[in-house]
Amino acid sequence: MSGSRRLLIFGGIALALWGMGYGLWYAVFAEHQVLNVIGASLATAFDAAASRNPGASETAFRSYKEAKYVYDRQVDVHGHWIGLAMLLIVVGIGFDRVRFAERQKLVLACALLVGAAIFPLGVLLQTFDHGAIPRGIAVLGSVLVIAALLVVTLGIAGREAPSV
Amino acid sequence: MGFSKSSSSEKTHKLDASSFAPLSARRLLVLGGIGLILVGMLFGDIFAVFVLHQNAAHVGASLAAAAHAALAGDRSAVLASFQDVGAFLENRGTKVDTHVHMIDFGYLALMLSILQPWIAFEERTKRDLAWLFLAGGMLLPVGVFLIHYVGLAYSPLQTIGGASILADLGGLLVILATLGFLLGLVKHFRSHAPAHVKDGLLSDRSAPGRLLLAGGMVLVLAGFLHGAYYSGVDLYRHEALDSSILMEMAKAAAAKDGGTVDRSLEAYGQLQGDKAVKIAAHAHSIEFGLLAMMLAFFQPYVRLRESWKLRWAYVLILGSVLLPACVLMELRYGLVAGGLADFGGLLVILALLAMWIGILRYTGQLDSQTGEVR
Numbered sequence: 001m002s003g004s005r006r007l008l009i010f011g012g013i014a015l016a017l018w019g020m021g022y023g024l025w026y027a028v029f030a031e032h033q034v035l036n037v038i039g040a041s042l043a044t045a046f047d048a049a050a051s052r053n054p055g056a057s058e059t060a061f062r063s064y065k066e067a068k069y070v071y072d073r074q075v076d077v078h079g080h081w082i083g084l085a086m087l088l089i090v091v092g093i094g095f096d097r098v099r100f101a102e103r104q105k106l107v108l109a110c111a112l113l114v115g116a117a118i119f120p121l122g123v124l125l126q127t128f129d130h131g132a133i134p135r136g137i138a139v140l141g142s143v144l145v146i147a148a149l150l151v152v153t154l155g156i157a158g159r160e161a162p163s164v
Numbered sequence: 165m166g167f168s169k170s171s172s173s174e175k176t177h178k179l180d181a182s183s184f185a186p187l188s189a190r191r192l193l194v195l196g197g198i199g200l201i202l203v204g205m206l207f208g209d210i211f212a213v214f215v216l217h218q219n220a221a222h223v224g225a226s227l228a229a230a231a232h233a234a235l236a237g238d239r240s241a242v243l244a245s246f247q248d249v250g251a252f253l254e255n256r257g258t259k260v261d262t263h264v265h266m267i268d269f270g271y272l273a274l275m276l277s278i279l280q281p282w283i284a285f286e287e288r289t290k291r292d293l294a295w296l297f298l299a300g301g302m303l304l305p306v307g308v309f310l311i312h313y314v315g316l317a318y319s320p321l322q323t324i325g326g327a328s329i330l331a332d333l334g335g336l337l338v339i340l341a342t343l344g345f346l347l348g349l350v351k352h353f354r355s356h357a358p359a360h361v362k363d364g365l366l367s368d369r370s371a372p373g374r375l376l377l378a379g380g381m382v383l384v385l386a387g388f389l390h391g392a393y394y395s396g397v398d399l400y401r402h403e404a405l406d407s408s409i410l411m412e413m414a415k416a417a418a419a420k421d422g423g424t425v426d427r428s429l430e431a432y433g434q435l436q437g438d439k440a441v442k443i444a445a446h447a448h449s450i451e452f453g454l455l456a457m458m459l460a461f462f463q464p465y466v467r468l469r470e471s472w473k474l475r476w477a478y479v480l481i482l483g484s485v486l487l488p489a490c491v492l493m494e495l496r497y498g499l500v501a502g503g504l505a506d507f508g509g510l511l512v513i514l515a516l517l518a519m520w521i522g523i524l525r526y527t528g529q530l531d532s533q534t535g536e537v538r
Contacts, residue, residue: 001282001361006353009279013346016272017339024335032324042410043246049414050234050242057414065407072403082268083450087384089275090457093366094377142395146388153381 004105008092011113012085019081019120026074034074037067070127077120084116084145091152098155108148108155115144183281183363184465186531189290190280194462195527196298197273198520201455202513204266204305209509211259217502220440223252224433231425234417255312262309267451269301269338274458276345281361283348293344300337307331368464372477376460379481383453387488391446402439409435437495445488452484452512459519466522467529473522476515483511 001009045060091112098105119141125134184191226248233241276297283290307330314327321329409432416424459480466473486508493501 001353010346010349012275013342013349017342017346020335020339020342024332024339027328027335028324028332032328039246039250042249043243045410045414046230046234046242046246046417047239049418050237050239052237052418054415054418057418058411061407061411061414064410068406069403079264079447083454086268086271086275086454087450089279090454093275093278093461094457096366097377142388142392146385146392149381149385149388153378153385156381157378 002095002102002105004102004109005092005095007106007109007113008088008095011109011116012088012092014085015088015113015116016082016085019078019085022081023078026078030074031071034067034071038064038071041067073123073127077124080120080123081116084119087149088112088116091149094156095152098152100155105155108151111144111148112152115141115148117141119145184527184530186527187291188280188287189283189294190277191527192291192294192298193273193277193280194465194523195520196294196301197270197277198516198523200270200273200298200301201267202270202516202520204263204270205509205513205516207259207266208263209506209513211263212509213506215259216256219252219256220436223249223256224429224436226252227432228429231413231417231429232422234414235420235422235425251312258308258312262305265308266301266305269297269304271451271454271458272338272342273297273301274462276342278363278365278458278461279345279349281363282352283345284352284355285344285348289344290348293341293348296337296344297341300334300339300341303334303337304331305334307334365461365464368461370463370470370473372466372470372473373460373463375474375477375481376456376463379477379484380453380456380458380460383449383456383481383484385453387446387449387453390442390449394442394446398438398442402435405431405435434495441491441494445492448491449484449488452480452487455512455516456480456484459516462519462523465526466519467526468518468522472518476518479511479518480515483508483513483515486511 041060041064045057045064048054048056048060092109095105095109098108100108118137120138122134122136122138122141125137128134182188184194226245230242230245230249233239233245273294276294280290285293307327310327311325311331314325316322316325319326319329409428413425413428413432416422416428456477459477463473463477468476487505488508490501490505490508494505
């Protein structure tokens, strides 16, 4: 098994384990609490509206918005880490069909692995910092994955073309 | 393999029958994995047809009831309506989670089955790990499904229900089994002279395999590009709209402005629909792409005529394109697009079932040959 293939398969399984571990932690220690905050703040906001208290309603909506922002990203991170990990494993299994030289394939494998790791990481960091840096990390990760996958597709297509 | 009327690829790439022996880790993971995917997809289709839209209508109606209760200044009705919203959302969320986790565990099982020749453990250990994985892969979705119905009854904890604990235990089993397989892989490559593994399964270059691999890659790429477009154009706009529409609704209710409350409710419903179809199209395109790519590697195990293997590969790709494309059109074309999307899902299920039956036929042939040798 070539180094690039090994990197994708090992990296993919490790990332899947990391994503599952994160999901387990999230399900036990975070999900129920965040969902409670979302539900309670939404109910409080409308309860305050019923009491004709717009100030309290607005405060509750701010709490809802923040909790929903965190919840959506935490769920996305879990799903994307595992989804991308599976893609790494599948691409790794079929990597011998990519017609490039091993060195180029190693660069592609590195790009895929780094992108798959930092894209969800950037999304997760947004729950701590709403600034441009976490968003930039997520964008960089997604660009790396998409660009590398595009090149891998071309590499496979190039090899298969003559036999069709 | 030497089957009558089989493909040229089957003649040139011999498969090692011992790697697919009865109750071997690979066979357990392949059949169990596709079984998990099939059950997860069937569950998803039934959920989409009989639960999803009805549930969305209930959520909308309960939110409308909460907004109108706020308009009337009826605080107890507001809280009661939000309890209903919470129950409907939990019902929907647990069913989506059941569908997604069952399919994803199936995918992982298929990938781990391909890697079996590189796992440097005794077959018995690998088999135990495979059983552990499949047990966890079943336990988690079943546990998640039960959360809505069991609640906190008989739970040893105050905030987490018994079904949630069962689901978490399932997740832990899957993690342990995957970790075990990873250790086996590490052991293989850390040995002084790792044995050169030549797996006939990966040498296949048949037409259905190539179609599934290429089609799968294109589907995954399309899903990624759509996801990038969604996050760049819609994600932050949707998030801002979500809270601003709700805030406007509450403000209008406090000001006793019934017209604005109704307009906000309509806008909120449209926003949720827009979000749901875009995320579903993104997720399904990638998931089906991954499935097609994985099934490409298993084509040598599918004991069907080459022409039928190719037909089922086309059916799978067609369904995989139809579902996300029609889901995206659901807001504009309503039930027609929704029905076509469900039909696309059905095509994928049928193609997968056909391939599964083909693999079962191969195991039957393999086992009868082994019996003859004995």
